Amino acid sequence: MTQPVISCQDVETAYSAALNRPILNQINCQIYRGEFVVLLGLNGAGKSTLLRSLVGLVPILRGAIHINDTPLTPRTLPSLRRDVAMLFQGGGLIRQLSAIENVLCGRLGTRTTWQTLFGFPKNDRRQALELLEQLGLREQAYQKTGQLSGGQQQRVAIARALIQSPQILLADEPITGLDIKASKQVMDTLSMLHSQQGMTIVTVLHDLSIATEYAQRAIVLNAGRVTYDGCCDNLQAQFAQV
Numbered sequence: 001m002t003q004p005v006i007s008c009q010d011v012e013t014a015y016s017a018a019l020n021r022p023i024l025n026q027i028n029c030q031i032y033r034g035e036f037v038v039l040l041g042l043n044g045a046g047k048s049t050l051l052r053s054l055v056g057l058v059p060i061l062r063g064a065i066h067i068n069d070t071p072l073t074p075r076t077l078p079s080l081r082r083d084v085a086m087l088f089q090g091g092g093l094i095r096q097l098s099a100i101e102n103v104l105c106g107r108l109g110t111r112t113t114w115q116t117l118f119g120f121p122k123n124d125r126r127q128a129l130e131l132l133e134q135l136g137l138r139e140q141a142y143q144k145t146g147q148l149s150g151g152q153q154q155r156v157a158i159a160r161a162l163i164q165s166p167q168i169l170l171a172d173e174p175i176t177g178l179d180i181k182a183s184k185q186v187m188d189t190l191s192m193l194h195s196q197q198g199m200t201i202v203t204v205l206h207d208l209s210i211a212t213e214y215a216q217r218a219i220v221l222n223a224g225r226v227t228y229d230g231c232c233d234n235l236q237a238q239f240a241q242v
């Protein structure tokens with residue numbers, strides 16, 4: 001068996017008095033290279049917290065997270081973050097900036113202030129344009145993202161995540177609030193990254209039929225624990241008793 005690219009062993013976050021338990025309560029799961037995994041669960045199950053913990057945004061109290069066999073610690077975090085990109089709920093774009101400027105923001109962590117003082121290097125701008133073109137947004141590159149549709153905005157957010165050339169893409173509810181057509185475009189984009197570039201995708205979804213259509217494996221959380229980890233057939237049954 002190949003080594004997992006993401007491994008969570010007994011991951012536990014701080015105790016939450018409101019929940020009367022830790023938000024993540026002994027999570028164990030592995031994600032392998034090139035997998036397309038969907039994270040499912042009712043509101044408040046801990047899906048976003050789990051994704052955020054994988055990029056060091058939520059401190060863990062017990063257990064361990066390994067990315068590519070390296071333990072996630074404050075010391076290893078900066079280099080591990082280059083391998084793992086995160087697409088946040090709602091996209092988190094700057095509406096007043098153009099699509100290309102938003103994509104270039106994905107480079108800020110790897111360029112010094114001096115390097116960006118007079119604008120981003122030509123190579124970065126070319127790569128940002130190529131990404132927008134790949135995601136069907138060449139014509140919108142210089143439009144303010146506030147003027148784009150929800151689906152287009154989400155694809156700009158994907159391009160911003162991709163400019164750091166990650167191996168793993170974590171997406172938190174990437175199609176929430178989008179119509180059927182835009183949802184399909186965004187899910188097809190994730191699917192293309194998975195099938196054509198071998199990218200490992202972990203995405204939170206709420207729609208079980210879309211999960212079944214796109215993902216190879218489902219991990220279901222309930223009250224901070226993994227309650228199912230397996231194929232996407234008959235996912236309804238996993239929610240029947242909840």
Ligand SMILES: Nc1ncnc2c1ncn2[C@@H]1O[C@H](COP(=O)(O)OP(=O)(O)OP(=O)(O)O)[C@@H](O)[C@H]1O
Nearest residue numbers: 016018019023041042043044045046047048049050
């Ligand atoms: N920073 C925080 N401080 C205290 N409680 C938090 C914090 N972040 C999340 N929670 C709580 O932890 C639980 C899990 O939240 P989380 O956002 O991970 O759930 P989720 O499964 O992603 O839910 P949803 O489907 O609604 O997005 C919720 O009860 C939430 O209120």
